[in-house]
Amino acid sequence: MKPTEEDIIEEQRHLQNVITTFQQYGPYALAANNRRRKDLYSLPYADQQLLEGLGFKDKLIDIDRAIMANEFFIQQMVANPEIFGDDEDMDEDMDANEEEPKGDEKGKGKSSSHSHSHEHGGHSHSHSRPDISNPHSHETPKKRRYRPTDFDMDKLRSTLKQFVRDWSVEGKVERDYCYEPMKEALLQHFSSVPEIQRSKLRVLVPGAGLGRLAYDIARLGFSCQGNEFSHYMLLASYFILNRTKRVNEHSIFPYVHSLSNIPNRDSLLREVKIPDVLPSDIPPDSKFSLVAGDFEEVYGAPDLEDSDEPQAGKWDAVVTCFFMDTAKNVINYLRTIHRILAPGGVWINLGPLLWHWENNTSNDLSIELDLNELKALCCKLGFVLSNERTIDTTYTNNPESMLGYVYHTSFWTATKLEDEQLNRPLVETSNKTEV
Numbered sequence: 043m044k045p046t047e048e049d050i051i052e053e054q055r056h057l058q059n060v061i062t063t064f065q066q067y068g069p070y071a072l073a074a075n076n077r078r079r080k081d082l083y084s085l086p087y088a089d090q091q092l093l094e095g096l097g098f099k100d101k102l103i104d105i106d107r108a109i110m111a112n113e114f115f116i117q118q119m120v121a122n123p124e125i126f127g128d129d130e131d132m133d134e135d136m137d138a139n140e141e142e143p144k145g146d147e148k149g150k151g152k153s154s155s156h157s158h159s160h161e162h163g164g165h166s167h168s169h170s171r172p173d174i175s176n177p178h179s180h181e182t183p184k185k186r187r188y189r190p191t192d193f194d195m196d197k198l199r200s201t202l203k204q205f206v207r208d209w210s211v212e213g214k215v216e217r218d219y220c221y222e223p224m225k226e227a228l229l230q231h232f233s234s235v236p237e238i239q240r241s242k243l244r245v246l247v248p249g250a251g252l253g254r255l256a257y258d259i260a261r262l263g264f265s266c267q268g269n270e271f272s273h274y275m276l277l278a279s280y281f282i283l284n285r286t287k288r289v290n291e292h293s294i295f296p297y298v299h300s301l302s303n304i305p306n307r308d309s310l311l312r313e314v315k316i317p318d319v320l321p322s323d324i325p326p327d328s329k330f331s332l333v334a335g336d337f338e339e340v341y342g343a344p345d346l347e348d349s350d351e352p353q354a355g356k357w358d359a360v361v362t363c364f365f366m367d368t369a370k371n372v373i374n375y376l377r378t379i380h381r382i383l384a385p386g387g388v389w390i391n392l393g394p395l396l397w398h399w400e401n402n403t404s405n406d407l408s409i410e411l412d413l414n415e416l417k418a419l420c421c422k423l424g425f426v427l428s429n430e431r432t433i434d435t436t437y438t439n440n441p442e443s444m445l446g447y448v449y450h451t452s453f454w455t456a457t458k459l460e461d462e463q464l465n466r467p468l469v470e471t472s473n474k475t476e477v
């Protein structure tokens with residue numbers, strides 16, 4: 043379905059709000075730290091002295107410094123947000139009172155109708171999008187700049203932690219739990235294909251986050267495409283994949299934003315260097331791309347006759363990591379995966395069931411299944427699950443925090459039954475999840 047003009051303007055507005063969030067990080071985070079300072083000064087003098095004796099005030103100064111280092115990094119990501127051919131003037135057109143769409147994944151449903159790709163081919167990355175110049179701009183009076191909410195800032199802080207997971211030495215433990223079994227299963231499934239011919243196999247990684255799993259799969263020699271719709275992730279992955287000059291080029295302080303459950307100062311002020319590898323350091327003939335857009339819209343829409351890139355049966359493998367529970371209606375995700383898999387193709391999955399849209403405040407549909415129901419549904423929709431197991435893993439965890447979550451994730455590989463192997467025809471894919 044072609045995006046309407048309204049969709050395009052909405053997406054551009056959302057992107058600009060995300061960029062503004064990046065731009066406002068410094069003042070926002072410093073103000074939050076200043077609140078601590080103010081509270082300190084509101085204490086009786088004797089109590090202030092007590093805390094002074096613990097070095098509390100110095101700690102606040104160190105936090106400011108760490109925030110400023112984060113700020114330096116974050117500003118580089120939006121210095122030239124050419125990822126979508128950003129229109130700087132848009133910034134001024136934002137109404138400070140204009141709220142972002144509500145909901146956990148706000149603005150996302152709209153973001154996908156047109157896709158943008160970052161191609162890794164001989165290390166050049168192309169970025170394209172349709173012309174989205176605002177036809178009404180001459181009618182719109184200049185408005186004030188968008189004011190990021192705490193929700194926006196939380197997404198940005200999570201993006202910093204996501205960098206640790208995907209692109210740091212410290213993230214290796216987590217990656218080994220999540221990405222290694224998936225890569226092993228992929229190699230296992232295609233063990234009869236000689237390494238030299240792997241580039242003929244097309245692997246899709248929906249919900250690619252900052253792109254490390256897709257990148258690692260491309261490094262194994264497969265043709266790999268990541269798909270992602272969050273502008274936070276897209277801006278960040280674009281920067282790390284396309285703008286990195288050397289290993290450990292950047293320093294970030296991802297754990298500096300909350301003083302809760304911190305055992306000591308070092309764990310609060312822990313510096314993480316990124317990236318642990320040089321992203322451009324992949325074989326020149328590697329085929330690696332990232333496509334921006336909503337998974338269902340990019341891959342689930344029925345292929346038109348004149349379609350540039352028909353999707354049905356085109357993918358030899360689909361690899362989903364912490365992704366299936368982002369669905370509003372997981373039936374659509376499953377149908378899409380089934381439809382795009384080639385005969386003999388494999389779907390490799392690892393993840394929990396933290397349904398992202400449960401209890402949303404935006405009246406979005408949300409179908410939450412338990413694991414047994416999900417697996418039964420997979421079978422009904424034409425998958426044969428094998429290699430099932432539970433893998434315990436963290437997700438963007440601060441390993442030194444006094445609080446830690448461990449997900450008991452479900453892992454499986456699934457192969458596709460063809461329509462004729464099922465007792466009934468598969469229902470045609472429907473793309474309409476919104477009510």
Ligand SMILES: C[S@@+](CC[C@H](N)C(=O)[O-])C[C@H]1O[C@@H](n2cnc3c(N)ncnc32)[C@H](O)[C@@H]1O
Nearest residue numbers: 249250251269270271272335336337363364368
């Ligand atoms: C929990 S994260 C997992 C990221 C990555 N796979 C990893 O393991 O680190 C889920 C990702 O899926 C993305 N996502 C959610 N719904 C999506 C959709 N409909 N289309 C494309 N990406 C989506 C989110 O923006 C987020 O980056």
